[in-house]
Amino acid sequence: MKIYKSIKTRFFYIAICLAVLLISACQKHNFTAGELSPTIAVGDLRVLYKGADVTLTKEKLLGATQIVGTVISMPDSGNVPSGIVVMQNYRRGVLRGISFSLGNAASAYHSGDSLVINVVGTTLKRVNGSLQISGLSETAIKKVSENNHVTVQSASSYSIKNNPDQYESTLVQIKMATVSPAPNIDDTFAGDRYLVNGADSIMLHTEASASFANAKLPASATVAGILLIGKNNQGETALQLWPRGISDVSDITKPADPNASLGKSPVIVTGYINDTKGADGNYEYFQFRATRDIDFSKTPMAVVSCTNAGAAEPNKGDAPGAGWATGGGRTYKFNLTEGSVLKGEFFYVGGSNKRINGPNTTDISTAKWIRSIAYVTNDGDGFGSATAGLLPNSGNAGGVAIFDGVIVTETSVPVDAVLFGGTGVTTIYNATTNKGYRVADNDHYNALDGSTAQPFFYQGTNTYVIPHSTPADAGFFVKLGGNFDATSKTWLTPRGFKLYQLQPTSSLSDIETGADVNVMSN
Template sequence: MKNRYLYIYITAVIFAFAGCKKHDFAAGTVSTITYIEDVRSLYKGTDLIIDKESLTGAGSITGVVISNADSGNVPPKTVVIQSTRKGRIRGLVLNLENSSIYKPGDSLLIKVEGSSLKRVKGSLQISGLTDASIAKISSNNRINIQTASSYNIGLKPDEYESTLVQIKSGLVNPLPAFGDSFIGDKSVVNGADSIILHTEATANYATTALPAGATFTGIVFINNEIPNRTPIQLWPRVSTDITERVAPPNPNGPGLGVFPVVITGIVADAKGGDGNYEYIQFRATKDIDFTKNSLSVITCTNAGTAAPYAGTAPAGGWATGGGRTYKFNLTSGTVAKGEFFYVGGSNQRINGANSTSLSTSKWIRSIAYVTNDGDGFGSKNGGIFPNSGNAGGVAVFEGTIINEESVPLDVVFFGGTGKTTLFNSVDNYGYRIVKNDHYNPVDPATSTAQPFFFQGTNQYIIPHAAVADLGLFLKLGGSFNATTKTWTTARGAVYYQMSLTTPVSEIESGADVTQVTN
């Protein structure tokens, strides 16, 4: 009965807006209501007056309010609505004197015929509306949220403008100081690009602590009045739009120091299909409680078609995301000094399907990466490592807030020697390295800075195995002094061929396994 009354009410409102024109239903009639998407398509770079002819007879649109005037973080006299059509969400700004009377979730019917469509500071909006132009159909409707990376928003801003968008695991750059607040404009890096996080001084959360990273939800606005900066902005509506917050490093907090863990083995090409079977072996050089001192592990793949930055080096380095880098956050569990532990695919098998289970070994983080994105960045994929001749790598970082400038704690590269997709010598970007047994950010002979892989003397790369799909464990055997934090013997590289029944002891013992001494 309730739905019946709602239907009658909507029908009455539509007829009120459409006037008393008699329709010939036998001949078919044009709807008096159209979509936000159709109105947006009218704008061709100059202001215009909306008329029925341009909308094939329609004079009204519907949409759900997504802005929240009560929160204080919305431009004045602004109501933002969005609607969904065939799975596509599109939004629009309404300029209204009494904007505060419209609440999030209100479903509105707006008569747009005779109003103006123009861009104000870059955002497309309708002006010339009055309270009589708008009828509220219902309240507390569901608000759909689009999930997107800042890179994709930058590629197609018109598809996201004036809609509610969620950016997962964004990193504030530069890293905020402990105690900084939200007020103003902050650059948030997400994968290979950035977006401006905007907070008005009037926002009810403006003075709360700014996280170093979080999942940010907000309305996308365009502001092209600020020169030399991306015009795309994300305006959170309320404090609860910012979730999964990671606090900035406390300058008085604990740190892990140099080489708390070292990379000791890689399975990049398990027997059979690789999906969710690839993994990395590490060895701890000190006791670590990951709930107190988190780490992150990032893998990279660099085929010529891998995107973003297909065919060239990734400008975001290890933090590029997409199909280039994939991230695992190590935030729970413990390891003891000298203990091996594993990070990688969720199947936790030593050598692909039906092989020895590693589930009883020490796993700190595993992800079903075939169907799940990485922790913060990295798209779901069939393999986190290349095994067809392209170069791949793995790096481990302190903390989970990683950006282009982050320097790893340890790093290893293997595969092909093509440099095009790894280091851009003209613009000076690529994958950063750390001083370890094979790399040095400063040329020892000339004292020249060389912070990237394949720059200067940083040419070491472990060759790919000649034959694919053998089920090989790459043993990185060396000797590390845990007291002096130095490599007394540099890591070598031995490909050990496994079977389906190989025991875990074969990859955790022997002369080709990294030793941690003292």
């Protein structure tokens, strides 16, 4: 009897649960009954613009009424479009920005101000190419706080041009860019120049009324600023970087003194390692020898490496569009602006790990290192994207060049350069477009063959190439021999090469001594 009552009780509870579920299922559910966020991300706001003016309504904003963000413009600097405030926000892992027109009221908002802005009833449109919000009243803006941190995102000219909407109206930093046209010593910021990263460039814009308009223009620098779209002198739409003040400019290299040239062949390439034992990332390096005393802080130089896989960008499957200055995944630059060497001294440029032959090998950080970069995670000085390897290990051709000065353009001619690896011409020189890597006048290459111009590798008689070391991953240092007269700056014996296999315990003396290393004449 007790068992029967227990079973009956269980069935009773089950029946009640089923009834509740049935009633619940029959009721109409409103899954949007939860309260919508009043705030829309700036990135989501930007995508509402489809080429025509958009009047912003609550419906178009998906139930939102406002945007929030941090002001990045500095009206006191004078280098911001008149009446414009620029704001950016970081939401859902994305940094995006927007400009809004306020007229005279724009001067009340400064970099670091945190704002909440009601945008219902305003218009989203492009003005002179720049996307902005207009029709905004002062009462629609609430300042929450001041002096907040402002995020700066680093980007190359190549990245910006590939995705301008990602960077427009945000604070962007372009690292170690070359200023073009090359400024003279007394040139100032006022006006328009270009910041060159490899094959691409972004206009550097400074209003004549800017607080730093009369500051001296550098030859190269790391420049931060607000990325806007405006009109150039020809009335064409152009991407422009507007620095907010002189504090946005760092890593400055002054224009070259025209009387301070290093002359012919101040440095020669004496070796390199492109395929270390084990991992290559941040372990590749180049060896040079000075043929005169050099203080790089007074007479800077630049080293550029190149790699030419068929899939490498830009100019995929073709010769480099801007030669040694192409950047991206093709060329990578090191600026030599500090330190000094004496005539006859070896020095090194390359990866940050400073090991003779990859992981777990001799530390050579005590050698004369003039410039090193952790290139796996960092872009080059002015151009070149972060990369797992500076030089190819097989198949494709690679090279190393060194230049007088840090300004390297398509027309720059290296003071010395070597080419090694594959013999395929397609990604090195294009005779139709006359694009390629320019040669140095040295022991194996000449820009002229008699009276015939041949300025590029694989053009005319410029066919010398050092073969790849084999087998791969064996840790060969490529020693470049020959006899160079440092007085007459001529090659008495052209460079040969020796594939010197390094061991984990190999030392600097193994790569700096011996008959295979250049002999400097008195």
